[in-house]
Amino acid sequence: MATTTTATEAMSEKKSNRDLVQAKLAKRHRSETTFRAVGLGAILIGIALVFVLFGSILYKGVPAFWQATLHLEINFDPEVIDIDPRPVQQPGQSAAEHLDNVNAWIRGLRRARFDRLVQSAIAAEIPAAGDPSETRNVYGLVNANARYELAALVEADPSIIGTTVPVALVANENVDTWLKGNIDRDLPQRMQQLSPEQQEWADALYDRGVIEMNFASSIFTNVDSRSSGATAGLLGAMVGSVMMMLIVMTVAVPVGVMAAIYLEEFAPKNRLTDLIEVNINNLAAVPSIVFGLLGAAVFINFLGLPLSAPLVGGLVLSLMTLPTVIIASRAALRAVPPSIRQAALGIGASPTQAMFHHTLPLAVPGMLTGAIIGVAQALGETAPLLLIGMNAFVASVPSTPLDQASALPVQIYLWQGNENRNFFESRTAAAILVLLGVMITLNALAILMRHRFERRW
Amino acid sequence: MNTFITLAIVLIALSFVYTWGAAASRRVASQTGEKLHSRPPYYGLYLVLWCAIPAAIIFIVYSLITPTIETVIIQSYFPQEVLNDAAELANQTRQVESIAGGFGMFGEPAPYQVQAAAALKNVEWIGKMALVALIAVAAVAGTLVARTRISPEFRARNRIETAIEMLLITCSAIAVLTTVGIVLSVLGEAVRFFTFVNPIDFFLGTSWNPRFSTTGHGGQGDFGLLPLLWGTLMITIIAMIVAVPIGLMAAVYLSEYAGPKFRFVAKPMLEVLAGIPTIVYGIFAAFTVGPFLSTMGDAVGLDINATSAFTAGIVMGIMIIPFVSSLSDDIISQVPQSLRDGSYGLGATRSETIRRVILPAALPGIVGAFLLAVSRAIGETMIVVLAAGNSPVLTANPFEAVSTVTVTIVNQLTGDTDFASPQSLVAFALGLTLFVITLCLNVVAIYIVRKYREQYE
Numbered sequence: 007m008a009t010t011t012t013a014t015e016a017m018s019e020k021k022s023n024r025d026l027v028q029a030k031l032a033k034r035h036r037s038e039t040t041f042r043a044v045g046l047g048a049i050l051i052g053i054a055l056v057f058v059l060f061g062s063i064l065y066k067g068v069p070a071f072w073q074a075t076l077h078l079e080i081n082f083d084p085e086v087i088d089i090d091p092r093p094v095q096q097p098g099q100s101a102a103e104h105l106d107n108v109n110a111w112i113r114g115l116r117r118a119r120f121d122r123l124v125q126s127a128i129a130a131e132i133p134a135a136g137d138p139s140e141t142r143n144v145y146g147l148v149n150a151n152a153r154y155e156l157a158a159l160v161e162a163d164p165s166i167i168g169t170t171v172p173v174a175l176v177a178n179e180n181v182d183t184w185l186k187g188n189i190d191r192d193l194p195q196r197m198q199q200l201s202p203e204q205q206e207w208a209d210a211l212y213d214r215g216v217i218e219m220n221f222a223s224s225i226f227t228n229v230d231s232r233s234s235g236a237t238a239g240l241l242g243a244m245v246g247s248v249m250m251m252l253i254v255m256t257v258a259v260p261v262g263v264m265a266a267i268y269l270e271e272f273a274p275k276n277r278l279t280d281l282i283e284v285n286i287n288n289l290a291a292v293p294s295i296v297f298g299l300l301g302a303a304v305f306i307n308f309l310g311l312p313l314s315a316p317l318v319g320g321l322v323l324s325l326m327t328l329p330t331v332i333i334a335s336r337a338a339l340r341a342v343p344p345s346i347r348q349a350a351l352g353i354g355a356s357p358t359q360a361m362f363h364h365t366l367p368l369a370v371p372g373m374l375t376g377a378i379i380g381v382a383q384a385l386g387e388t389a390p391l392l393l394i395g396m397n398a399f400v401a402s403v404p405s406t407p408l409d410q411a412s413a414l415p416v417q418i419y420l421w422q423g424n425e426n427r428n429f430f431e432s433r434t435a436a437a438i439l440v441l442l443g444v445m446i447t448l449n450a451l452a453i454l455m456r457h458r459f460e461r462r463w
Numbered sequence: 464m465n466t467f468i469t470l471a472i473v474l475i476a477l478s479f480v481y482t483w484g485a486a487a488s489r490r491v492a493s494q495t496g497e498k499l500h501s502r503p504p505y506y507g508l509y510l511v512l513w514c515a516i517p518a519a520i521i522f523i524v525y526s527l528i529t530p531t532i533e534t535v536i537i538q539s540y541f542p543q544e545v546l547n548d549a550a551e552l553a554n555q556t557r558q559v560e561s562i563a564g565g566f567g568m569f570g571e572p573a574p575y576q577v578q579a580a581a582a583l584k585n586v587e588w589i590g591k592m593a594l595v596a597l598i599a600v601a602a603v604a605g606t607l608v609a610r611t612r613i614s615p616e617f618r619a620r621n622r623i624e625t626a627i628e629m630l631l632i633t634c635s636a637i638a639v640l641t642t643v644g645i646v647l648s649v650l651g652e653a654v655r656f657f658t659f660v661n662p663i664d665f666f667l668g669t670s671w672n673p674r675f676s677t678t679g680h681g682g683q684g685d686f687g688l689l690p691l692l693w694g695t696l697m698i699t700i701i702a703m704i705v706a707v708p709i710g711l712m713a714a715v716y717l718s719e720y721a722g723p724k725f726r727f728v729a730k731p732m733l734e735v736l737a738g739i740p741t742i743v744y745g746i747f748a749a750f751t752v753g754p755f756l757s758t759m760g761d762a763v764g765l766d767i768n769a770t771s772a773f774t775a776g777i778v779m780g781i782m783i784i785p786f787v788s789s790l791s792d793d794i795i796s797q798v799p800q801s802l803r804d805g806s807y808g809l810g811a812t813r814s815e816t817i818r819r820v821i822l823p824a825a826l827p828g829i830v831g832a833f834l835l836a837v838s839r840a841i842g843e844t845m846i847v848v849l850a851a852g853n854s855p856v857l858t859a860n861p862f863e864a865v866s867t868v869t870v871t872i873v874n875q876l877t878g879d880t881d882f883a884s885p886q887s888l889v890a891f892a893l894g895l896t897l898f899v900i901t902l903c904l905n906v907v908a909i910y911i912v913r914k915y916r917e918q919y920e
Contacts, residue, residue, distance in 0.1 A: 100567025293842020386740025
């Protein structure tokens with residue numbers, strides 16, 4: 007009897023427990039769904055941010071690759087360009103003197119009134135622009151370096167004097183802004199960048215097809231320019247970046263791989279190597295600007311290397327990339343199963359032979375992936391380069407790693423600060439697209455290699 | 464071109480030495496009838512090392528001392544008044560080098576310049592001949608000495624392996640030397656700064672107004688760190704408020720809910736955010752997010768500056784999301800499956816398991832990940848340079864412009880290589896502060912993460 011009661015009590019208690027759980031179940035499932043939705047939401051927000059970021063840069067940057075260009079029939083009038091033939095090196099004349107004469111001749115050539123040539127070519131389309139008092143105004147339609155472009159044509163082939171040649175001249179940056187509608191056309195005249203005549207002519211030339219939107223090859227073929235924003239390009243910065251990447255590849259990658267081999271295979275396990283390990287992990291997280299301070303103090307102040315040199319930039323970036331390469335290479339070495347090494351040791355190979363003949367070749371793909379990611383990271387780094395003077399204005403292509411140079415991310419930084427914001431906002435975005443293009447290519451290469459060579463053990 | 468020819472000659476010579484060594488070892492073995500200790504390539508390599516290393520040392524010493532010797536010789540011809548004028552001295556030295564190089568100079572060289580050029584040409588020629596002769600002698604002598612050692616008992620492999628290990632140790636030492644270099648250079652310059660400014664005034668000062676170095680020492684400004692530190696802190700807090708919930712929830716979803724297909728797509732998409740250079744985030748903040756937030760603020764009646772702690776913090780948060788999510792993801796997936804199974808076995812739902820079991824178990828590791836993220840936010844430079852507004856005042860309003868430690872380092876050191884004024888030396892004191900703060904965060908974080916890993920291994 008007693009036993010039956012307890013059993014019944016137990017049953018009723020069990021039932022009530024079950025009821026309790028049942029009662030809460032709906033609420034628990036609701037909170038489960040909410041939690042899950044929040045998680046998914048977080049990921050979607052992250053992905054949406056990627057699209058917003060790329061979208062805003064593409065929206066601003068892509069139009070900059072098409073730029074207003076004037077297609078003019080330029081008559082190289084001998085009355086306007088009145089110069090002597092190019093000097094020839096006389097016997098007994100030193101190379102320095104000859105160079106000086108040639109430079110004087112080029113200076114004389116550049117002083118010729120090329121603006122008048124441009125004016126008469128435009129006046130052929132719009133007679134009102136032919137008035138001699140309007141030369142300045144008309145020349146303002148083409149980029150400020152147009153006279154040097156025309157001078158270079160004459161310098162390359164003096165026989166074009168007296169002939170009429172079709173020439174494509176990039177329009178002034180303000181004309182480009184005006185035609186693309188990047189400036190509000192209803193702004194009062196004192197806030198406009200073009201004079202009323204220039205506005206009228208620009209529209210007229212665009213309607214007649216004299217001004218066309220052409221691919222802005224100057225972004226890739228020109229160096230930076232202060233006087234002519236329309237033709238400012240990235241060539242110098244790209245060459246500087248390539249030099250630095252080569253230095254990073256020849257310094258950081260071999261040193262990093264060898265350090266990883268030592269730490270993973272040969273280093274005794276003691277407090278010292280433990281300290282080295284913590285040190286490398288810490289170095290990977292040291293702010294990049296601190297590496298810039300190191301570069302300024304050691305390479306420039308102490309060793310006396312020149313400011314703005316790709317060599318210094320490359321070395322600073324190498325030191326910065328080194329921990330990344332070491333960590334990636336160690337991971338790649340650790341991923342090779344120990345049985346490979348043990349088999350080699352078992353048939354009499356020395357530890358060095360086991361490493362270099364067996365483990366290392368299997369780890370190479372992983373190491374290369376890490377190295378490419380490290381190089382890509384170094385390519386996008388800006389802050390340390392600012393401290394070693396790479397933010398200087400450089401209007402030439404560096405020919406050695408000791409010349410002054412800029413770098414792609416630093417050029418972006420310089421362009422975003424340009425006063426002519428209307429034009430340079432999109433030029434900056436275009437430069438970012440070039441930088442991102444290179445970085446995406448590098449990263450795609452890394453992913454491709456990972457998939458191509460990945461081995462599952 | 465010359466360099467390539469020299470390089471080719473060196474490579475050919477070395478490969479010849481290598482073949483000779485390998486062949487010699489085989490010959491010795493067949494003559495004596497004994498078995499070689501190492502395989503023939505090791506004897507070849509041994510000879511190569513003996514051939515190349517002494518020659519390389521001579522070359523390095525020569526490259527280091529010749530510029531000094533040449534300058535001394537040139538200047539011994541110069542009259543006293545030129546020696547006293549540094550600019551003229553540099554100019555005339557360059558001219559002499561140009562004359563000696565056969566390029567000549569513009570204008571009539573002074574007689575002493577011609578003499579100096581002749582002497583320089585002479586010395587350069589003698590130096591080059593001596594270098595070639597010395598290198599040849601050293602290479603041949605080294606090779607011959609090494610050749611005499613080849614015998615069947617000679618342990619060439621062990622020698623080579625020792626050399627390789629030395630190389631590996633040197634490479635690992637570079638990583639350690641970088642840290643030592645950072646500490647010494649930054650500390651050294653910071654100490655020099657503290658001879659100008661009292662450390663108490665620097666660390667506890669509430670006013671930042673360094674003035675310009677050109678105003679002279681009389682008008683030394685205020686170097687108070689606190690406004691900068693406060694700006695850094697405020698931006699970091701905002702960044703963490705953005706990044707932690709999104710990053711953590713994304714990590715939870717990816718590791719606990721997402722199927723392999725979704726994970727395969729979503730994880731790399733999020734990591735794209737980590738690969739974008741910080742200058743791009745900076746431009747995104749300055750051109751897109753800042754104006755957007757400012758307009759939004761106007762709409763709801765808030766006065767938000769386009770460049771403010773808020774703008775910089777939000778964009779920095781976006782940058783850190785993938786950092787938080789991938790570190791947390793790693794850590795959550797290290798929690799043993801048995802904990803999950805136990806929890807499910809007791810009837811918990813997935814979200815209950817995550818909140819009550821997995822996250823508490825993973826907490827130490829996640830805290831470590833957050834500390835690494837904070838350290839990264841504190842050291843970030845380009846976003847704050849472009850979007851924080853550079854206004855070093857103590858303000859509690861996140862919608863106002865602020866300045867940070869990193870921004871001030873960039874402002875004080877760029878374009879200024881004068882390492883004597885407190886205005887530029889302060890960059891190193893700031894760098895030291897930054898380095899110490901991030902070092903503490905990193906070391907604690909690395910320690911926590913490692914302890915956590917060991918716990919579940």
